[in-house]
Amino acid sequence: MEIVLTEETPYRFRIEEREAMRVPGVVFASRELLPQAAGDKALEQVANVATLPGVVRASYAMPDVHWGYGFPIGGVAATDIDEGGVVSPGGVGFDISCGVRLLAAGLTRAELDPGGFQRLMDILGRTVPRGMGRGGLWELPGPDAMDDLLVGGARYAVEHGHGVPRDLERCEDSGALEGAAPGEVSRRAVERGLGQVGSLGSGNHFLEVQAVDHLYDPDAAAAFGLRPDQVCVMIHCGSRGLGHQVCTDHVKVMDRALHRYGIHLPDRQLACAPVDSAPGRNYLGAMAAAANYGRANRQLLSEAARRAFTTALGTGLDLVYDISHNMAKVETHEVDGRPRRLCVHRKGATRALPPGDPDLPEDLAGAGQPVLVPGTMGTASYVMTGLPGNDAFRSACHGAGRVMSRHQALRTVRGERLRADLESKGVAVRPSSWRGLAEETPEAYKDVDVVADVTEGAGLARLVARLVPLGVVKG
DNA sequence: ATGTAC
Numbered sequence: 001m002e003i004v005l006t007e008e009t010p011y012r013f014r015i016e017e018r019e020a021m022r023v024p025g026v027v028f029a030s031r032e033l034l035p036q037a038a039g040d041k042a043l044e045q046v047a048n049v050a051t052l053p054g055v056v057r058a059s060y061a062m063p064d065v066h067w068g069y070g071f072p073i074g075g076v077a078a079t080d081i082d083e084g085g086v087v088s089p090g091g092v093g094f095d096i097s098c099g100v101r102l103l104a105a106g107l108t109r110a111e112l113d114p115g116g117f118q119r120l121m122d123i124l125g126r127t128v129p130r131g132m133g134r135g136g137l138w139e140l141p142g143p144d145a146m147d148d149l150l151v152g153g154a155r156y157a158v159e160h161g162h163g164v165p166r167d168l169e170r171c172e173d174s175g176a177l178e179g180a181a182p183g184e185v186s187r188r189a190v191e192r193g194l195g196q197v198g199s200l201g202s203g204n205h206f207l208e209v210q211a212v213d214h215l216y217d218p219d220a221a222a223a224f225g226l227r228p229d230q231v232c233v234m235i236h237c238g239s240r241g242l243g244h245q246v247c248t249d250h251v252k253v254m255d256r257a258l259h260r261y262g263i264h265l266p267d268r269q270l271a272c273a274p275v276d277s278a279p280g281r282n283y284l285g286a287m288a289a290a291a292n293y294g295r296a297n298r299q300l301l302s303e304a305a306r307r308a309f310t311t312a313l314g315t316g317l318d319l320v321y322d323i324s325h326n327m328a329k330v331e332t333h334e335v336d337g338r339p340r341r342l343c344v345h346r347k348g349a350t351r352a353l354p355p356g357d358p359d360l361p362e363d364l365a366g367a368g369q370p371v372l373v374p375g376t377m378g379t380a381s382y383v384m385t386g387l388p389g390n391d392a393f394r395s396a397c398h399g400a401g402r403v404m405s406r407h408q409a410l411r412t413v414r415g416e417r418l419r420a421d422l423e424s425k426g427v428a429v430r431p432s433s434w435r436g437l438a439e440e441t442p443e444a445y446k447d448v449d450v451v452a453d454v455t456e457g458a459g460l461a462r463l464v465a466r467l468v469p470l471g472v473v474k475g
Numbered sequence: 476a477t478g479t480a481c
Contacts, residue, residue, distance in 0.1 A: 069476090093476070094476050094477065095476040095477080096476095098476070132477075132478070132479080133477095133478050134478095192477095192478075201476075201477085202476080202477085202479095203476055203477085204476085205476085238476070239476095240476090240477085241477065241478070243476085243477090244476065244477045245477090247476090247477095248477090326476090
């Protein structure tokens with residue numbers, strides 16, 4: 001399908017509804033950020049998503065949108081559950097509950113002496129499990145413990161001594177998404193997950209030591225627990241082999257069941273089933289379980305960071321917030337004048353609740369939900385907050401967004417050279433592999449400063465703080 | 476993203 005974009009505002013483009021599309025496509029971006037690489041199918045994917053049964057309002061793309069499996073990464077789409085709306089694993093992604101967690105340390109950058117920082121990076125480099133396969137911080141004894149973790153998420157980790165109760169107040173859904181169905185997670189997925197709780201993985205996943213560089217909104221920042229020049233830790237990781245296996249298993253089931261529900265798709269990667277059907281319910285139960293695995297994973301990694309901070313610097317870390325940016329959630333939104341029960345897919349997009357939303361903890365009610373926007377290696381990251389009037393079902397961007405393939409990135413720079421460049425700019429690097437490092441070169445990504453500005457310009461979220469990297473432990 | 480392929 002040829003894609004024709006209409007500029008509605010400098011930050012909002014429209015793909016008119018045609019052929020099999022049931023709703024229009026809406027792309028929040030500046031001209032500069034629109035996917036332009038030859039062969040980039042991201043906008044075609046936005047249009048494809050608009051053909052899904054039960055889809056309402058529009059198929060949305062965030063400013064960091066880029067090509068993904070079936071749905072674009074940076075895509076948001078909601079379906080009406082009571083009108084045959086579907087759920088699609090491709091609308092969540094292979095890395096279910098991939099997300100970001102930000103912790104704030106009890107010291108400022110000025111109080112961080114070089115020797116202490118070196119000790120910190122060395123301990124993190126030694127103790128944070130990362131890379132393909134390999135072990136995790138918490139080897140579970142067996143499938144029964146895993147079932148409990150899949151239901152309890154970060155809460156299960158805290159109950160077993162990995163964290164403090166206050167952490168859960170700053171986790172989306174208090175650390176555990178409801179409706180997890182461990183029975184819908186295959187034996188194979190469980191086996192893959194048993195030894196990986198508390199591990200970064202690879203690709204764009206990382207644990208970064210950062211410092212607050214600028215506050216756009218000191219009041220909101222204070223509510224989040226952020227102050228000028230403060231040292232922070234940002235963790236970006238997901239549900240490892242377990243989430244990947246859950247996606248693989250359920251895509252296969254849905255692909256085979258498409259004809260049973262009379263679903264016709266422009267792309268088989270959009271495999272889906274009605275939310276109100278056995279395959280739909282089973283997937284959502286397995287997805288919630290994998291989401292909880294991802295949250296427990298970030299909880300364990302937070303504890304490793306805390307131990308490193310205590311040992312190296314004698315200070316602790318308070319959780320600012322933990323968000324998932326690969327999830328589907330049942331939410332009620334008003335569409336065409338009436339509240340409707342929707343299945344909101346966010347793939348490479350975060351929820352962005354505005355101030356006063358009932359789902360927010362009391363101490364965040366005035367400031368809104370922290371929206372965590374990691375940049376890429378060596379670049380800034382942003383903390384934003386939700387705004388009222390966000391028609392993309394209260395969603396915002398999730399990061400910089402890739403513009404160059406991994407293969408292409410490898411041709412531009414070698415890992416050894418990239419590390420030397422970053423170290424010379426004052427960013428300590430503890431890589432997992434030279435190749436993995438090179439694939440993550442900042443050149444391969446959109447400019448996160450622009451993505452954050454456009455996200456605000458488009459009215460999706462508002463800037464609160466800018467963070468800059470001091471040291472990165474790379475997955 | 477992913478024991479980078481059933």
